[in-house]
Structures are given as structure tokens and as C-alpha cells.
Amino acid sequence: MSVHIRNFAIIAHIDHGKSTLADRLLEHTGTVSNREMKEQLLDDLELERQRGITIKARAVVMQFERNGKKYELNLIDTPGHVDFQYEVSRSLACCEGVLLLVDAFQGVEAQTVANAYAAMEHDLKIIPVINKIDLMHARPDEVAEEMMNSLGTDPDECVRVSAKTGEGVDGLVDAIIEHIPPPTGDPKATLQAMVFDSNYDDYRGAITYVRIMQGTVKKGQKIAFLRSGTSHEVVELGRFAPQRQSTDVLAAGQVGYLICNIKSLGDVHIGDTISIPGDKAAEALPGYSRPKRMVYCGLFPSDGQDFSELRDALERLAVNDPSFEFEPETSDALGFGFRCGFLGLLHMEIVQQRLEKESDVDLVQTAPNVTYEIINKRGETITIHKPQDVPDPGDIEEFRQPIVRCNVIVPDDFIGAVMKLCQERRGIQQSQEYLAAGRAMLTYDIPLAEVVYDLHDKIKSATRGYGTLDYEMVGYEAADLCRLDIMVNGNRVDALSVVCNKADADRRGRAVAKTLKKEIERHMFEVAVQAAIGSRVIARETVPAMRKNVTAKCYGGDITRKRKLLQKQKEGKKRMKAIGNVEISQKAFMAVLSDGEQG
Amino acid sequence: MSDLANSDIAEPDQPPAGWPAPRSAYIHVPFCRHRCGYCNFSVVAQRDDLIQQYLESINAELAGLGRPEVDTVFIGGGTPTHLATPQLQRLMQIVEHRFAIQPNVEWSMEANPEDISAEKLAVMRDSGVNRLSLGVQSFSDGKLQLLERSHRGIEAEEIIQLAAGAIPNISIDLIFAAPKETLAEWTEDLQKAFSLPIAHLSTYALTYEKGTSFWTRARSGNLSAATEQLEVDMYNAARQAAKQSGWEHYEISNFAKSESQCRHNLAYWHGRGWYAAGPGAASFVGGHRNVNHRSTTTYLKRMAAGQDPVAESEAISTVQYARELAAFGIRMLAGIDVVKLSRETGVDLGDECRLGIEEATRHGWLAASDGRMRLTQQGVLFADSVAACFLSD
Ligand SMILES: Nc1nc2c(ncn2[C@@H]2O[C@H](COP(=O)(O)OP(=O)(O)OP(=O)(O)O)[C@@H](O)[C@H]2O)c(=O)[nH]1
Ligand code: SF4
Ligand SMILES: [Mg+2]
Numbered sequence: 001m002s003v004h005i006r007n008f009a010i011i012a013h014i015d016h017g018k019s020t021l022a023d024r025l026l027e028h029t030g031t032v033s034n035r036e037m038k039e040q041l042l043d044d045l046e047l048e049r050q051r052g053i054t055i056k057a058r059a060v061v062m063q064f065e066r067n068g069k070k071y072e073l074n075l076i077d078t079p080g081h082v083d084f085q086y087e088v089s090r091s092l093a094c095c096e097g098v099l100l101l102v103d104a105f106q107g108v109e110a111q112t113v114a115n116a117y118a119a120m121e122h123d124l125k126i127i128p129v130i131n132k133i134d135l136m137h138a139r140p141d142e143v144a145e146e147m148m149n150s151l152g153t154d155p156d157e158c159v160r161v162s163a164k165t166g167e168g169v170d171g172l173v174d175a176i177i178e179h180i181p182p183p184t185g186d187p188k189a190t191l192q193a194m195v196f197d198s199n200y201d202d203y204r205g206a207i208t209y210v211r212i213m214q215g216t217v218k219k220g221q222k223i224a225f226l227r228s229g230t231s232h233e234v235v236e237l238g239r240f241a242p243q244r245q246s247t248d249v250l251a252a253g254q255v256g257y258l259i260c261n262i263k264s265l266g267d268v269h270i271g272d273t274i275s276i277p278g279d280k281a282a283e284a285l286p287g288y289s290r291p292k293r294m295v296y297c298g299l300f301p302s303d304g305q306d307f308s309e310l311r312d313a314l315e316r317l318a319v320n321d322p323s324f325e326f327e328p329e330t331s332d333a334l335g336f337g338f339r340c341g342f343l344g345l346l347h348m349e350i351v352q353q354r355l356e357k358e359s360d361v362d363l364v365q366t367a368p369n370v371t372y373e374i375i376n377k378r379g380e381t382i383t384i385h386k387p388q389d390v391p392d393p394g395d396i397e398e399f400r401q402p403i404v405r406c407n408v409i410v411p412d413d414f415i416g417a418v419m420k421l422c423q424e425r426r427g428i429q430q431s432q433e434y435l436a437a438g439r440a441m442l443t444y445d446i447p448l449a450e451v452v453y454d455l456h457d458k459i460k461s462a463t464r465g466y467g468t469l470d471y472e473m474v475g476y477e478a479a480d481l482c483r484l485d486i487m488v489n490g491n492r493v494d495a496l497s498v499v500c501n502k503a504d505a506d507r508r509g510r511a512v513a514k515t516l517k518k519e520i521e522r523h524m525f526e527v528a529v530q531a532a533i534g535s536r537v538i539a540r541e542t543v544p545a546m547r548k549n550v551t552a553k554c555y556g557g558d559i560t561r562k563r564k565l566l567q568k569q570k571e572g573k574k575r576m577k578a579i580g581n582v583e584i585s586q587k588a589f590m591a592v593l594s595d596g597e598q599g
Numbered sequence: 600m601s602d603l604a605n606s607d608i609a610e611p612d613q614p615p616a617g618w619p620a621p622r623s624a625y626i627h628v629p630f631c632r633h634r635c636g637y638c639n640f641s642v643v644a645q646r647d648d649l650i651q652q653y654l655e656s657i658n659a660e661l662a663g664l665g666r667p668e669v670d671t672v673f674i675g676g677g678t679p680t681h682l683a684t685p686q687l688q689r690l691m692q693i694v695e696h697r698f699a700i701q702p703n704v705e706w707s708m709e710a711n712p713e714d715i716s717a718e719k720l721a722v723m724r725d726s727g728v729n730r731l732s733l734g735v736q737s738f739s740d741g742k743l744q745l746l747e748r749s750h751r752g753i754e755a756e757e758i759i760q761l762a763a764g765a766i767p768n769i770s771i772d773l774i775f776a777a778p779k780e781t782l783a784e785w786t787e788d789l790q791k792a793f794s795l796p797i798a799h800l801s802t803y804a805l806t807y808e809k810g811t812s813f814w815t816r817a818r819s820g821n822l823s824a825a826t827e828q829l830e831v832d833m834y835n836a837a838r839q840a841a842k843q844s845g846w847e848h849y850e851i852s853n854f855a856k857s858e859s860q861c862r863h864n865l866a867y868w869h870g871r872g873w874y875a876a877g878p879g880a881a882s883f884v885g886g887h888r889n890v891n892h893r894s895t896t897t898y899l900k901r902m903a904a905g906q907d908p909v910a911e912s913e914a915i916s917t918v919q920y921a922r923e924l925a926a927f928g929i930r931m932l933a934g935i936d937v938v939k940l941s942r943e944t945g946v947d948l949g950d951e952c953r954l955g956i957e958e959a960t961r962h963g964w965l966a967a968s969d970g971r972m973r974l975t976q977q978g979v980l981f982a983d984s985v986a987a988c989f990l991s992d
Pocket of ligand 2: 602630631632634635638639640642676677678711733
């Protein structure tokens, strides 16, 4: 009896219920027994469970019989957060179709649109699914119409489900079988497989995740990685159910893993093609473009902590997260550390959290920045990953910054508020269209630096949580930028420099000096904080010298309380860096982000 | 630190001669006439209906101690003298019943001038109280009003004279750096204090504690706190005035005429043990620091239900004990005897706190001579920084 294969990904805006729907499908197809079931089963990384979001895409095979036929459905659950868009695009290359999930109350949101477009680009069959129909305020008919207007899906094709109650899931399985085309590969052709992910197992080495496009791969067979030009023997292969389950073969159309005694993940390139060794190999597949690092920051060990320990921790982490990159950096102020690139601020936060958890290093992190391009007087283009590398104004011909195209979806009551925000952030409006009565999509080109730090939060609060934002790179554009420097007791602190718009420089400079004054603890001497552009000082604040530090009362009951307080203060001093003889805390390094908008 | 792997039976972590046996008792009386705007103590105002229940709770709480001997008793608050005379009598009776009061006892009672009468003084004296700590705070009517105290300056003077006739050892509290107060005004308070028949003085700079109305008012800008420099000047003025009167400045905030140091408080600073009862009261017995529930009503409820009133309990290690002894002992101007402290705790303090001692010495806050470590003139103003140096590296 032949097996009918379907490969699909579940894509959606964040929190629309992808992982919960995956739970129901696993249950419904008998892949996971009731006893093993738990909520968002596929979110098994500790951080995913803590935060309640999916960070890494996960593939699972569901094998079952239906109406006398054998089926094998390969599902990939993807993350919804914009930082992890890259995970989605990788997943799409392994599929013939997607379930495009939309929350029956929230409706179409920014990442719904972004993900739908990505699926269309890959020529995938889209099954529109309206989820959470159990919600009291569900409005499935309106949402079906919104989807039609914005994404061109047929309202009659929308499958309505509740991933919570399981309602409609049976019909969804039918729809998957009926509408998603089976894979077309030929099991007898020469092996051609796409490497779409990998991870590292302490006992087994690198685990390579593959989608077989053509041919068959067997245990014990010799294979070749076309791009890296290496050959290996397949020691084990199998599928995710959802844990690794070994089999003897994987054939065209199937998704699974290979274990080949590869000791380092560096030898497995995501996007590489696997075939047979020798000159009869299949053609290489197009592969993936590398994920774009959107923000950079410096990570340094706090005073008295080990640089090499931080390096080891970063290396360990990078093994399972190829989207994160780092290189050694030296700062006059902070000493030896690393400049690290991230997909976005959430990604940055997650990496930092993992570093601190998995190693014993207290980190000092500099404020995040985007990448700039400078064309100098000699006509050379320099890429700037850290503000302190910006050359003197006299050597700059053109200062360019990254621009992203932002789609913001909002109920029309809030259009005015969002437009105001985007304009303040130097956005240039590209278009405005209605997705449905009362819901509009605004498109703006905005400098990435204005988007990345807090535009999403600002939009959320200006729209009572209803507005959503998605963005993608469009390129670099010249702008009137300058480097704002901070001096502490007369010494420029390279790690505190920022790039900002000349028109904002005075306001920013004052705001930063003021915040630093608050964040720098008092010393036994006066500390002067200045903000300057080139040699022009634009703001000055003084942290007065400490004259005393003594509590008057200290009797029996105060001893425990006082001790805890004093120890806490001492603990707080841990994330410190001494700049000359001035101690600067982690929080102070973030002060350069203050924009002077509040207070 | 001890290495448990080395011995088969883990030895209890305690000083060579065991934990100090408590010889002091503290009783917290949480009642006040009204709550002063700067006060964040465990007190209730306008709840005199709870006093009777409170007295029985104290009696019950102390019942389990087995009538230990004590050399010092301190009844603090709150305002113990806010209790009506019979209630006060009952409280002192309970204390006498529950402790074997030693003949040389120092028995202190906190009191507010407005509650004092000749009758109450006599009752206290007859029950054994021999030290009165009066919450005078100031002799200036304006400042008293601002601090929301219910007495006037002249009344405070009269009460001191009256009390001194009945009870030999009178201590007063004075607050400085009140909003708008000048150095000259503070100096007047000091002069007045030293002209009166008192033997002990505690001075505190006004602090703005979270949860008090002063804190809120200062934050909203309608109370302006004194500058740090003025505070330092006022503090120095107090030290100066005490010196001129031949008094001893023996702890950061405490001054005494010869031989009149508060023995009860010395027990705290020397890290001796002590018993405690009442809401929010903290004890140190057998190496455990226990703190009772701070809320008076919760305390009473727990006692009524036969439950343990302790809200927090911490067993301290000998290392922590040594560090605490140093951190809090250093607040005494006579300093700490490092060798003795190390011997008593079994922890080599100089070694354990080497980095902290170096740091405090480098700043010029700490100096060592004839076997003792002391705060320097400058170090007195940075006692908390020094304490932090001892408590952790
Ligand atoms: N009422 C209701 N709640 C649902 C339903 N499906 C999911 N949820 C809830 O929606 C929240 C988000 O669900 P997830 O499955 O984690 O969403 P996700 O799309 O995987 O989120 P990301 O992976 O972070 O993008 C959870 O609190 C779910 O319990 C549904 O059908 N009905
Ligand atoms: S009298 Fe003392 S304890 Fe009572 S409220 Fe006033 S300051 Fe606080
Ligand atoms: Mg998810």
C-alpha cells in the first residue's frame, strides 16, 4: 500500500495559535498519546515555555490511516515573532502548502500579511484557517472577508477551527489531504536533499534536518554535502515523531534527519544540498539567503570577570543558533569583549538571557545599534557596526542608514495616531489601504534605527494593543547623521557613543546626560557628564560627590533588614565597569537610548 | 568555610563556645496616639481597643521561654506610655513574671512627653524601670508641629525635669534636618538639651521612608528635604556640642554622659543574644534571627489562633555572624577588637574580610590601632559603606 505524503507549515501572526493547533493535529492523528500531551508540546525549549512563544521552527511527522489509505503528514510549526521570520522562510522551502492561521477575534495582522506573501513567493498552496472560533467575541465571517481583501483568499475555503477545543480539526485534516499537493519528487532519481536546519547533540554530534526532494537515502549510504564539498556515511536516519525515530530509508517528499558522525555544527551549512559523492551528483538547490542581522551590541564581562569564559559561552551558544554572530571587540572604556549581531531586540534579549543562565558571567551590554554605511572622502564604503567606528565629520562624504518598509495594521480609529508616530520617526508614507471596513494597512519607509528600539511598543500603546507592525529591509539611504559622544570627567567613553540625527542631537544629548546623571552612582568625588558632537559640548550634568553614607538608626530589628539592603546594593555593583575611576553600571550604558521624549 | 566532606558527621556551624546566651529582652508596644508623618514603624494609631488582647498575646509569647535571666529590658514602640496606667502596670507585671530580672538590670522604657504624668512615673519606677527614653525630637514648637508631634517645647522641658526627679537615667531623642530647619535652630535644640538633667542623647537625621506621608509629600515637591551638606553640618554640630559638654560620642547616633551608655543597645552592637516579643519584634537566639509579623492585627490573630508569630526566621552561619559583628560593631566609636571577635566566632575576620577592609582603609574610612579597628573622623560619615565592606566582598 502506498503512502500519501503532504508537507506543510503552520504560519501566522504571533500568538494566533499555531503551536496549539499543532497540539490538536498531533492528538487527532494519534501521533502523541493523551498521556504524553501537554500544551504547546512542540515548544520544548525552556525559553519557549517561559515566554509562551515559539522561537525555533519544529518539524513533526504524523502517520495515520484514513478511509483505508495510509498518510504521512509532515508539519512544521513556525514562530510568529518578526525576529524569527528567517525560521519561517527556511520552513517554507520544505513544503508544498501552508495553513495560514488567523485569530477569529484579532483578524489579519502585520505578520499574517508578511507570512502570506512569503508563502506566495514560494508558490505554496495556502489553506486559510480561522482559529479560536470558540472565543466569545469571535467574528469569523468578518475575518474571512478581511483575509479575502488583504490576501486574496476565498472565504468559502476558510476552515474554521478552535485549536483549544479541537472543533473543526477533523475537517482541517481533510482539507490538508485534499488541497495540499503531494510532493512531486521521484524516489528513483539521484538523491537531492535540502538541509533546512541542524542542531547539536552531545552524544551524536551534528543532527542534519533534511527534506528529500529527489531520490532516496539509506542507512549506511555515502552522501556528499555539495556546498561544503564533504562526504560522510549516514550512521542513522529517521523522522521526528516528535522525538527522533530512526528508520531505514527516507525517500523523495519526506522530511527527517540524518546523523553522520559530524563533530562540529560548523560543518553543516543550512541551505546546503545533499547528494551522492562523485560526478553523478544532483544539481545544487538554490539554498537560503543568510539571515540579516538587524541590531548589534557589545557584550563585555563585568569587572573582575573572565573574558575567555564569555568567549566559550558565546561559542557554545552560536553552535545552535546560526542566526547570531559575534566577533572580538576592544573598547577603550570596556576592555575586551564581543560585538554581537542579532535578528532583532527579542533575539538579543534571548541570547543575553541564555548566556547568563548557561555561563557564570555577569554581562555589561552596550546600547543596541543598527549598521551604518559611510562613504569617506576617498570614495570608500565602510560598514559600521559600532558607533565608535564612525570617522571624524571631516572624513565623511556620505552617511547612510538602513531603511525598512513597515506595514502597520490598525483599526481606523487609530490611523491618525499611528501616522503621527511614523512621521515623528522620519517615516515616509508609501501607501494606505483598507483590508476591510474599519481596518487599514499603512505602509511607511522608516529608518531601522527608529523602528527597532521601541516603535512596536509605541504603536501598541497608541492603539490600545490593536496595532501590529512588520518590517523588512529595503536598503541604505543617505541621511543627516552624526556621532554623539559622551564624556565622563573629561574622558570620552567610546562605548557610550551613539549615532543620531543631527536635528535631534541637542535634545538627545541633553536627555542622555540627564539620564546618566541619574544612573551613575555618587562617588567620593564629583563626576561630570558631558554630551558632545565633535568638539562641541551640547549638554553637561554633574553627579555631586557623596558626602555621607550612614543610616542613623540601627538597633536589634534593623540588623537583618540592613544587612539585606547593604548586600543588595553590593550585588547591584556587580554589573559595573570602571571608566577611569568612575564606576558605570549596566543600566547607565542603556541610558544612551533615552530620547528625551519623556521628562 | 567548613568542608563537610571531611567529617562523617556534619558538625553544627556555631562559634567555639556556642551561640551567645541572650541576657536582654525587647518588648514592642505598637500603640500610638496618632501616626507621625515620617514614621514607618510597626505601630497602629487609634486602636486602643486592641491593647487588652495585645497584653495577653505578649504574655503568651513569652510563656515558652522558661523565665530566663536578663540584665537589660527595653520596652519600646510605638509609645509604651500611651497605655493607660493599669495596662502599663500589667505589662510590667508580665515582664517580671516571664523573666528573672537581675538586680543590676537596666530597664528602659520609651515614652512620649504628652503621656507622662507623676502617677505614671511613680508606677514605672516602682516596677523597676530605671531608664526613660523620651521622644522629645525638638524643643521648638514650629519644628514639633511640622513633625506632627503632639507636645510643645516647653512641655518637653518640664517633663524632663519632672522625670529626672523620679527616674535616674533620662535619655532623649532629637531629630535634625527637618524641612526648612537651619543650623542655628538645630544648635538651639542642642544647647537646650545639654542644659537639662539628661544622661543620654540619640540624634537622628530625618529620613523620608517609603510608605510614609512625608515620603509622598517630598516626592510631590511640597516638603523639601535638607541638603546633604546641611545634614553633615548638623551632625557635626551635635558631635561638637556633646564634646563641649564632656559627653562621649559612643555610637554613630548616640551620646552619653559618663557610664550612661545604653547597655541594652550595646548588647545589639556587640552581637549578644536577645529575646523579643510583640509585632515586628526581632530576636537573636541560638544563632537564629527571627522577626515577628509586622502587622499588629496579623500578630494578634496568629497569637489568638495559637500560631507562631514569626514571619521570617534565618539561621546564620558563623561567617555571617562574624561579618555582622564587624559591620554593626564598627558603628561604635570604640571600634572592634579583631582578635577577640575572631576568637569568639571562630572565624578569622582579617582573612575573611580582607578585601573589604582594604577597600574601607583605602578610602580613609577605617583605621587600625592597638588591636582595634575604628571608623576615622571621615569614616563616621560613611559607616554604611564600611558595613557593606564587611558584609560582602
Ligand atoms: N480561546 C482560544 N485560545 C487559543 C486557541 N488557540 C490558541 N489559543 C491560545 O492563544 C495563545 C497563543 O497560542 P500559541 O499556540 O502559543 O500561539 P502561536 O501562534 O504558536 O504563538 P507564537 O509561536 O509565539 O507565534 C495561548 O494562550 C493559547 O492557549 C483557540 O482556539 N481558542
Ligand atoms: S510616636 Fe513615635 S512610633 Fe508613634 S507614630 Fe510617632 S514616631 Fe512613630
Ligand atoms: Mg508557537
